[in-house]
Amino acid sequence: xxxxxxxxxxxxxxxxxxxxxxxxxxxxxxxxxxxxxxxxxxxxxxxxxxxxxxxxxxxxxxxxxxxxxxxxxxxxxxxxxxxxxxxxxxxxxxxxxxxxxxxxxxxxxxxxxxxxxxxxxxxxxxxxxxxxxxxxxxxxxxxxxxxxxxxxxxxxxxxxxxxxxxxxxxxxxxxxxxxxxxxxxxxxxxxxxxxxxxxxxxxxxxxxxxxxxxxxxxxxxxxxxxxxxxxxxxxxxxxxxxxxxxxxxxxxxxxxxxxxxxxxxxxxxxxxxxxxxxxxxxxxxxxxxxxxxxxxxxxxxxxxxxxxxxxxxxxxxxxxxxxxxxxxxxxxxxx
Amino acid sequence: xxxxxxxxxxxxxxxxxxxxxxxxxxxxxxxxxxxxxxxxxxxxxxxxxxxxxxxxxxxxxxxxxxxxxxxxxxxxxxxxxxxxxxxxxxxxxxxxxxxxxxxxxxxxxxxxxxxxxxxxxxxxxxxxxxxxxxxxxxxxxxxxxxxxxxxxxxxxxxxxxxxxxxxxxxxxxxxxxxxxxxxxxxxxxxxxxxxxxxxxxxxxxxxxxxxxxxxxxxxxxxxxxxxxxxxxxxxxxxxxxxxxxxxxxxxxxxxxxxxxxxxxxxxxxxxxxxxxxxxxxxxxxxxxxxxxxxxxxxxxxxxxxxxxxxxxxxxxxxxxxxxxxxxxxxxxxxx
Numbered sequence: 001x002x003x004x005x006x007x008x009x010x011x012x013x014x015x016x017x018x019x020x021x022x023x024x025x026x027x028x029x030x031x032x033x034x035x036x037x038x039x040x041x042x043x044x045x046x047x048x049x050x051x052x053x054x055x056x057x058x059x060x061x062x063x064x065x066x067x068x069x070x071x072x073x074x075x076x077x078x079x080x081x082x083x084x085x086x087x088x089x090x091x092x093x094x095x096x097x098x099x100x101x102x103x104x105x106x107x108x109x110x111x112x113x114x115x116x117x118x119x120x121x122x123x124x125x126x127x128x129x130x131x132x133x134x135x136x137x138x139x140x141x142x143x144x145x146x147x148x149x150x151x152x153x154x155x156x157x158x159x160x161x162x163x164x165x166x167x168x169x170x171x172x173x174x175x176x177x178x179x180x181x182x183x184x185x186x187x188x189x190x191x192x193x194x195x196x197x198x199x200x201x202x203x204x205x206x207x208x209x210x211x212x213x214x215x216x217x218x219x220x221x222x223x224x225x226x227x228x229x230x231x232x233x234x235x236x237x238x239x240x241x242x243x244x245x246x247x248x249x250x251x252x253x254x255x256x257x258x259x260x261x262x263x264x265x266x267x268x269x270x271x272x273x274x275x276x277x278x279x280x281x282x283x284x285x286x287x288x289x290x291x292x293x294x295x296x297x298x299x300x301x302x303x304x305x306x307x308x309x310x311x312x313x314x315x316x317x318x319x320x321x322x323x324x325x326x327x328x329x330x331x332x333x334x335x
Numbered sequence: 336x337x338x339x340x341x342x343x344x345x346x347x348x349x350x351x352x353x354x355x356x357x358x359x360x361x362x363x364x365x366x367x368x369x370x371x372x373x374x375x376x377x378x379x380x381x382x383x384x385x386x387x388x389x390x391x392x393x394x395x396x397x398x399x400x401x402x403x404x405x406x407x408x409x410x411x412x413x414x415x416x417x418x419x420x421x422x423x424x425x426x427x428x429x430x431x432x433x434x435x436x437x438x439x440x441x442x443x444x445x446x447x448x449x450x451x452x453x454x455x456x457x458x459x460x461x462x463x464x465x466x467x468x469x470x471x472x473x474x475x476x477x478x479x480x481x482x483x484x485x486x487x488x489x490x491x492x493x494x495x496x497x498x499x500x501x502x503x504x505x506x507x508x509x510x511x512x513x514x515x516x517x518x519x520x521x522x523x524x525x526x527x528x529x530x531x532x533x534x535x536x537x538x539x540x541x542x543x544x545x546x547x548x549x550x551x552x553x554x555x556x557x558x559x560x561x562x563x564x565x566x567x568x569x570x571x572x573x574x575x576x577x578x579x580x581x582x583x584x585x586x587x588x589x590x591x592x593x594x595x596x597x598x599x600x601x602x603x604x605x606x607x608x609x610x611x612x613x614x615x616x617x618x619x620x621x622x623x624x625x626x627x628x629x630x631x632x633x634x635x636x637x638x639x640x641x642x643x644x645x646x647x648x649x650x651x652x653x654x655x656x657x658x659x660x661x662x663x664x665x666x667x668x669x670x
Contacts, residue, residue, distance in 0.1 A: 061543040096541030098659035099455040106530035115526035117456035117463045120434040135470025191450035195441035206431030206541040208396040324433035
C-alpha cells in the first residue's frame, strides 16, 4: 500500500530490524551524588538523568556492538549469513588502526569475508550511515546492510568537569536495512557541517594531532566541551536548518508523527520541544534512562520507537541531531 | 561514445579531477642508512625505496589533506563551492572526536555548511569511499563529491622495528567524482574482510581499547606489523579474490589496461607482478618515490595514472589492495 506521504523523490530504504545492547553496570544519579560529594538529588536535577550505564574500564566496545547486532538479528529471526555489509557508525574508534568494523566482525557471527568499514560524523554517524546505506542498496552494491553504533563515553569522562561528566551513558544499537519494495524510504536527508565549532566539543588525542611523538597529556584523552558556546552555535543554526530539511521533504512538522532526536542533553531536548515546537507526544525521549550515548543515541532511540510502535508504516518519522563538528544532520523517513 | 567494455551492470561514476600533496621533507634512503647506522645502500635494498616524504612532528594532517583537495580543484578549474560533500578516507584520524572531515573542512575553502564525514577501511579506505560515493551520486543525494585520503604514517613509525620503519611515507591525495553521463563507471567492486588477521597490522592506542583509563604504553601508539604472517594470509586469499573480482566485472585480466594497486611494499608489488601475472607495463608502481602512504597510496597512484594518461576513457582500469583488517578491496572501472 502506498503511503499518502509518498513522493517521486522517495529513495527506497526499509529498516527491517533494530536491536540494542547495554553494559551491565547501571549508574544511578544518586550513586554519582555520593561519588562527587553532592547532596542527594543534585545529579538528577542537574543532568535530568535517573540512571545511565557505564561499562567497566576493560569492557570491549566491539563486543557491545556485536551484542546489539545480534539482538537485531535475533528479534527478527534474520540469518547472520544474509548480512552482506557491516557499517560501524560510532563516534570513537576501538583503536587507531584497523577500523572498528574489523573488531566488531571479529567478535560477531557474520559470514567469513563479510566486508566492513567505518563511517564517522561524530554523534550523527548513524544518520550518515543510513544515507550511505540507501545509496549502496539502490545501486545494487549490497542487499542487506547492518549498521551498528557503539560508544563507551565513560572511557573519556572528565570527572573534574561537572557539566559533561554527568550526562554520558554507554551503549550500542543496530539497524538492519534493505532496499525494500519502494514504499518505504527517505523523503529527504540533509547534513551540514560548520567546522568553526570543532573545538567546542572534542577529544584531542587518538590520532595524528596528539600522541607521544607530537606531544600529549592524559587530559587530551578526555572529553572536553564548552557547553554554552556549543549550545549557542547550534541554536543559532537549527531553526533554519529544520526549515530546509522539512522543505526538502515536502512535509510540514505537523505531518511528522515521530521525531527521533539525538539525546544530547536535557537542555537540547527541552529546546526541541519548546523552541522548535515539537510536541512531547511526538518526540522520542529516552534520555532519563540512558543519558547521552554519543553515536549510539539516535539508533537506541529509534529502537525504542520501533518496539513501542511509534515508528510504523502509516506515518512519516524524522531523525535529527547536532554533533561535535559542529554538524547538523536529519532525515525524514517513510517507515 | 559507449565503450566496448560497457555493460548493463555499469554503475555510473566519473572521476573529474585528482590531486596530491606531499610534506616538504624528503627522506632519502641514504639518510636512513645514516640514522640507523647501516652501510650505504642498505635501506634502499631492504625497502625498495629511493625516497619518501615525512612530515615534521607538528605538521597538520588536515592541512595536507586540504592541499590535495585544492590541488585537484585547481588542476581542473573546479569551483570549490560546487563540492557538496567531503569524504575523508584516511586510515588514521586527526583525533578521536570530532571526525577528520571536520578538521579538513576547517582549513579548506569549501562553502560554509558543506557536509563531511569519514570512511575508514584502513589502507583501502579510498576504494570503500568510491563505492559509497557512487551510491550517493546515483541516488541523487549529492552531485559532486570530493574524496580525500591523507595519512601521516611517520607519526607512528616504530624505529626499533626495522621491517616496518623503512617502508612508510606521508602524503595525501584527492579525487573529485560525479555521476557523469553513464559512459564511465564501476563495472564491479568487491570488498572482503577477514578479521582473524586484525592483530597482524595495527596501532592499538587511539580509541577505547588503550588509553589512560583502560591502560596504555607509548608503544601502543606505534605501528606494529607481523609482516610474514600478514603476507602469508593475504597471499592465501588474493588469487581467488582476484578471480571473483574479475568474474563480477565480466572481464579478463588481459582486458585491464591499468592496475592501480595499494603500494603496500616492494614484496607485495612484486607478488602482484609475478604470481598474479600483472605485467609491469600495466601496474602503476610509485613505491620507489613514495613508499607505503597508507590510505593515500591508492589515490596517489591513481593520480599518477591520470596525469600520465594511463587512466583514460578507452580502457578498463582496476584499483586493488589489501589492508590492515585484513581487508581485500578492488574495483574495476571504466574511466
